Amino acid sequence: PVYTQDDVTKHRTLEDGVWVTYNGSVYDITDFVAVHPGGDKIMLAAGGALEPFWALYAVHNQEHVLEILAEYKVGELCPGDCKEEGATSADPYSSDPPRHPALRVNSQKPFNAEPPSEILSENFITPSAFFFKRNHLPVPRVDPHAYRLEIHGLPRGPVCLSLEEIKTKFPKHTVTATLQCAGNRRSDMNRVKQVKGLNWGISAISNATWGGARLRDVLVYAGYLPGSSARHVQFEGLDVDPTGTPYGASILLGKAVSEEGDVLLAYEMNGEDLPADHGYPLRVVVPGVVGARNVKWLGKIVVSEEESQSHWQQNDYKGFSPGTDWDTVDFKTAPAIQELPVQSAITVPQEGVVLGAGQGTVTVQGYAWSGGGREVVRVDVSLDGGRTWNVARLQHGEEGGAAPAPPNRSWAWTLWELRAPLPPGARELEIVCKAVDSSYNVQPDTVAPIWNLRGVLSNAWHRVRVRVSED
Amino acid sequence: PVYTQDDVTKHRTLEDGVWVTYNGSVYDITDFVAVHPGGDKIMLAAGGALEPFWALYAVHNQEHVLEILAEYKVGELCPGDCKEEGATSADPYSSDPPRHPALRVNSQKPFNAEPPSEILSENFITPSAFFFKRNHLPVPRVDPHAYRLEIHGLPRGPVCLSLEEIKTKFPKHTVTATLQCAGNRRSDMNRVKQVKGLNWGISAISNATWGGARLRDVLVYAGYLPGSSARHVQFEGLDVDPTGTPYGASILLGKAVSEEGDVLLAYEMNGEDLPADHGYPLRVVVPGVVGARNVKWLGKIVVSEEESQSHWQQNDYKGFSPGTDWDTVDFKTAPAIQELPVQSAITVPQEGVVLGAGQGTVTVQGYAWSGGGREVVRVDVSLDGGRTWNVARLQHGEEGGAAPAPPNRSWAWTLWELRAPLPPGARELEIVCKAVDSSYNVQPDTVAPIWNLRGVLSNAWHRVRVRVSED
Numbered sequence: 001p002v003y004t005q006d007d008v009t010k011h012r013t014l015e016d017g018v019w020v021t022y023n024g025s026v027y028d029i030t031d032f033v034a035v036h037p038g039g040d041k042i043m044l045a046a047g048g049a050l051e052p053f054w055a056l057y058a059v060h061n062q063e064h065v066l067e068i069l070a071e072y073k074v075g076e077l078c079p080g081d082c083k084e085e086g087a088t089s090a091d092p093y094s095s096d097p098p099r100h101p102a103l104r105v106n107s108q109k110p111f112n113a114e115p116p117s118e119i120l121s122e123n124f125i126t127p128s129a130f131f132f133k134r135n136h137l138p139v140p141r142v143d144p145h146a147y148r149l150e151i152h153g154l155p156r157g158p159v160c161l162s163l164e165e166i167k168t169k170f171p172k173h174t175v176t177a178t179l180q181c182a183g184n185r186r187s188d189m190n191r192v193k194q195v196k197g198l199n200w201g202i203s204a205i206s207n208a209t210w211g212g213a214r215l216r217d218v219l220v221y222a223g224y225l226p227g228s229s230a231r232h233v234q235f236e237g238l239d240v241d242p243t244g245t246p247y248g249a250s251i252l253l254g255k256a257v258s259e260e261g262d263v264l265l266a267y268e269m270n271g272e273d274l275p276a277d278h279g280y281p282l283r284v285v286v287p288g289v290v291g292a293r294n295v296k297w298l299g300k301i302v303v304s305e306e307e308s309q310s311h312w313q314q315n316d317y318k319g320f321s322p323g324t325d326w327d328t329v330d331f332k333t334a335p336a337i338q339e340l341p342v343q344s345a346i347t348v349p350q351e352g353v354v355l356g357a358g359q360g361t362v363t364v365q366g367y368a369w370s371g372g373g374r375e376v377v378r379v380d381v382s383l384d385g386g387r388t389w390n391v392a393r394l395q396h397g398e399e400g401g402a403a404p405a406p407p408n409r410s411w412a413w414t415l416w417e418l419r420a421p422l423p424p425g426a427r428e429l430e431i432v433c434k435a436v437d438s439s440y441n442v443q444p445d446t447v448a449p450i451w452n453l454r455g456v457l458s459n460a461w462h463r464v465r466v467r468v469s470e471d
Numbered sequence: 472p473v474y475t476q477d478d479v480t481k482h483r484t485l486e487d488g489v490w491v492t493y494n495g496s497v498y499d500i501t502d503f504v505a506v507h508p509g510g511d512k513i514m515l516a517a518g519g520a521l522e523p524f525w526a527l528y529a530v531h532n533q534e535h536v537l538e539i540l541a542e543y544k545v546g547e548l549c550p551g552d553c554k555e556e557g558a559t560s561a562d563p564y565s566s567d568p569p570r571h572p573a574l575r576v577n578s579q580k581p582f583n584a585e586p587p588s589e590i591l592s593e594n595f596i597t598p599s600a601f602f603f604k605r606n607h608l609p610v611p612r613v614d615p616h617a618y619r620l621e622i623h624g625l626p627r628g629p630v631c632l633s634l635e636e637i638k639t640k641f642p643k644h645t646v647t648a649t650l651q652c653a654g655n656r657r658s659d660m661n662r663v664k665q666v667k668g669l670n671w672g673i674s675a676i677s678n679a680t681w682g683g684a685r686l687r688d689v690l691v692y693a694g695y696l697p698g699s700s701a702r703h704v705q706f707e708g709l710d711v712d713p714t715g716t717p718y719g720a721s722i723l724l725g726k727a728v729s730e731e732g733d734v735l736l737a738y739e740m741n742g743e744d745l746p747a748d749h750g751y752p753l754r755v756v757v758p759g760v761v762g763a764r765n766v767k768w769l770g771k772i773v774v775s776e777e778e779s780q781s782h783w784q785q786n787d788y789k790g791f792s793p794g795t796d797w798d799t800v801d802f803k804t805a806p807a808i809q810e811l812p813v814q815s816a817i818t819v820p821q822e823g824v825v826l827g828a829g830q831g832t833v834t835v836q837g838y839a840w841s842g843g844g845r846e847v848v849r850v851d852v853s854l855d856g857g858r859t860w861n862v863a864r865l866q867h868g869e870e871g872g873a874a875p876a877p878p879n880r881s882w883a884w885t886l887w888e889l890r891a892p893l894p895p896g897a898r899e900l901e902i903v904c905k906a907v908d909s910s911y912n913v914q915p916d917t918v919a920p921i922w923n924l925r926g927v928l929s930n931a932w933h934r935v936r937v938r939v940s941e942d
Contacts (some may be wrong), residue, residue, distance in 0.1 A: 323859060370610055439811065
């Protein structure tokens with residue numbers, strides 16, 4: 001039989017059956033779950049594709065694993081984008097791409113979702129399928145042959161480039177850069193007092209290797225010369241609201257044209273064409289800068305004396321005092337978020353799990369990152385709510401084979417780990433992490449004093465409470 | 472009669488008499504203190520020169536003020552550097568310059584002192600006499616005619632420049648930049664647990680306008696070309712310890728050669744020759760970077776693949792986890808402090824003062840600054856220990872007539888003020904301030920989690936407790 005992706009996605013529990021897909025086939029692995037050598041983790045793949053998990057866990061790249069899988073085959077996956085019957089072209093989201101069911105969805109339309117947090121610290125590079133998705137509008141379907149990028153505001157006049165021209169006229173650069181949504185960890189702020197915005201957990205952050213032309217090279221091609229009176233580079237997406245207004249944002253011209261800024265017009269993500277959710281065929285990647293300025297489905301660039309006048313630049317993505325409410329807020333008084341502050345979070349263990357006292361040790365893992373290319377130089381971890389601190393072992397990109405980042409160009413996150421003895425007799429641990437960046441900026445202790453009405457910039461110490469079993 | 476500076480300095484209280492100097496004369500103003508229109512503030516000048524105060528408070532620039540002063544004249548000030556009798560050339564500090572007695576001395580030899588904090592927020596530019604002094608060694612006396620700056624490690628070979636050449640071969644640039652000692656606010660850390668270091672209050676920070684040649688221009692003159700394998704610029708002072716080892720430090724080459732780095736070889740401070748305590752005849756000013764790298768009495772520059780190997784670069788001025796002690800510390804594991812984190816403090820009112828409830832309002836003033844040229848975008852002030860927050864009014868340099876700083880080149884501090892109603896019935900206020908910079912980095916809530924064995928990087932919220940009188 002032939003099954004649609006939706007048929008597969010309905011099978012995500014032991015009760016409903018656990019189905020997965022691999023290479024165009026559908027498997028019912030319900031009976032295999034109990035004997036999976038990797039344990040429960042297999043349930044993350046329930047209802048979706050195995051490929052992104054097997055990319056994470058290379059142990060599966062063996063002949064006998066495929067032989068075992070073959071025993072569970074129940075049919076074929078409908079090729080292409082088999083659409084749900086109900087979807088009609090009247091729904092502007094009808095052409096949104098399929099997504100992996102492991103993602104935790106904060107909003108379906110527009111699509112906003114984050115991966116399970118333990119996936120983040122499994123691999124320095126986040127597989128594209130699990131990279132957090134943050135769309136403001138329906139995903140535009142772009143014909144790569146008809147695609148043109150317009151560039152305005154530079155001496156050579158409006159310049160128009162095809163995708164092929166962008167790929168062939170300019171050297172290809174790759175940059176490994178972490179993107180983080182301004183609203184990452186917003187749920188911590190909601191616990192203090194309700195804010196407006198998607199209720200992100202700790203996983204609206206991911207790390208990928210991006211390939212493309214340097215924005216600097218393209219601007220120079222379009223006639224950019226130093227000394228221009230322009231201060232900003234505006235970007236417009238091809239994603240539009242019902243009135244036809246596109247998504248838009250801008251960054252500082254200095255960042256765009258700097259030799260060390262590493263801003264890309266990216267057409268590749270992790271070695272493949274950009275996925276539809278990440279801006280196919282072309283997006284901006286602005287390392288060190290909040291996700292919102294990394295405009296996807298890029299249609300137009302305008303070099304200007306002014307910031308983007310878009311809603312998202314002017315009246316959103318700004319930080320305010322905890323005392324500012326919706327009656328008193330004046331968006332003109334705060335600068336648009338560009339570089340983000342230092343951040344870290346605990347991905348393992350998760351809130352509420354029970355550790356076995358018999359193991360004697362606890363392993364804590366997580367990520368840390370800072371904006372502006374500032375390197376993470378230390379992560380402190382506490383097992384007692386912040387009273388005493390241990391220093392975590394940092395895993396910079398080098399351990400994954402990458403060259404050490406030059407100063408102030410540490411665009412990628414740092415994964416970290418602490419193995420520490422369980423405090424004798426402890427029945428509960430409050431695990432806390434906090435990071436320090438190369439400017440020695442640190443995270444604030446608590447959430448309430450950085451609470452803000454939009455719930456952005458949530459970077460207080462991350463706290464996880466776990467229990468310890470009596471043996 | 473003729474009095475020495477020491478004679479004057481002995482008269483600093485109403486009991487001993489209050490003496491001051493002005494334009495070479497000595498005045499006993501004991502009887503005037505009670506009728507001074509500006510109140511108690513006059514006592515800050517006791518025992519020293521009036522000039523730096525009158526520069527701050529322009530109201531004194533009137534004929535009748537001089538007439539009043541003349542009535543109190545008691546003699547002349549010994550011209551030149553009248554030395555104390557006890558001073559001998561066996562004391563390496565014997566040629567240290569005289570200092571204003573208003574400074575609060577943390578260490579006499581080497582001389583380390585900070586101004587009374589209320590002086591800081593009185594004026595955007597700190598008068599040189601009150602600029603905090605942080606010497607590591609005796610002040611060298613340098614003959615400006617014999618002075619030579621050596622530059623090593625660049626293609627034109629060792630280059631040697633006289634002071635006159637530095638002043639005439641290169642365009643003069645002025646930069647208004649705040650310098651802060653890494654140990655500013657160390658006393659807050661000592662209250663948590665004893666650290667090693669000078670017990671600085673909140674005033675190891677000051678702001679001045681520096682004039683000199685751009686380091687970039689000098690390095691290009693000496694043959695610097697982009698693409699060099701060098702990564703660091705080392706500086707050596709002419710101040711030496713008893714073994715002849717000079718003070719030394721280094722900064723990143725990228726900062727030194729950047730068009731936007733604004734690093735100066737400064738020969739002027741606030742429009743005059745550098746004072747002896749601030750590096751006469753030439754010092755480095757590295758805007759946005761910790762004071763310790765702003766080497767004074769500059770003797771030698773070395774462009775190198777390596778950091779300075781000096782004690783102060785390798786085994787001091789680094790940050791560690793609160794859990795690291797002198798038995799476990801490994802200085803190699805932490806980066807040398809360069810850019811400093813976001814900082815702020817309350818200068819007015821001071822701890823323990825009594826406010827009159829009848830006034831109905833409280834005025835809170837202070838400074839805020841961040842490293843790396845990051846602008847201060849907001850200061851939050853709480854009157855209730857951090858439970859609720861008000862937004863302070865910021866006074867950037869522009870209000871003093873300066874042009875707005877370009878992005879990421881906000882080298883000068885931001886003074887701020889909040890006027891707020893006294894909470895009805897409150898008998899005590901815990902006033903707290905915290906700043907936010909343009910990367911939206913914030914200060915941590917409390918001191919203990921950033922405590923470190925050297926007491927550097929002390930930037931937790933600043934707290935001041937005051938009482939409110941019953942009317």
